[in-house]
Amino acid sequence: MAIKTRTYSVVDGKRQMTIDEFKRWLKKFDDDKDGRISRDELADAIRVSRGGWFTGRKSKRIIGSVDADRNGFIDDNEIKNLAEFAEKYLNIKILYL
Template identity: 40%
Template sequence: MVLYTYDPGHYPPPQSRNIRFRKMTREQFEQWLDTVDSNHDGYISRNELNAALATLGLRFKTWKSWRAMKRCDKNHNHVIDPGLERKKLIDYAEKRWHIIVTN
């Protein structure tokens, strides 16, 4: 079944979706990561990252947060630790999410 007009039970056609998201510099992204930590313990959990990606307007935020945790959480404690894992998350966001732009 092909839908040519907007049906409330289905997504609108791709050309009408707003798929633009916020781009920022590396420094701005690092500052944004400080605000992601909602319980202020210094670590970023997958739920915190998932909620934060929603504010940026990225699509597939649940999958993206899961994938980022798999790639960046090297000691497998289910959080992004400050330091090396956080740097890996920033590099991952630059490479995979295309959020970070260089001036």
């Protein structure tokens, strides 16, 4: 049974959102509004997602694992990589519709 919330549904304990909802959720953390997610912005997003403390070192590793062009930011071309990470480690199911 799905519980509908403001931006996503929860099914079997996993947040479900479309890739567009995921992008909109990430944009909330783009503090400097440059269209990219920095290491610090990603750490903030994960803190909110997981409801706890998250180290800069871990966010740097995540950026490194999903940042295809190695510029230190997640941009639109790398969102799919971040979505795959979120599915694997953050209890989020991304729906590609």
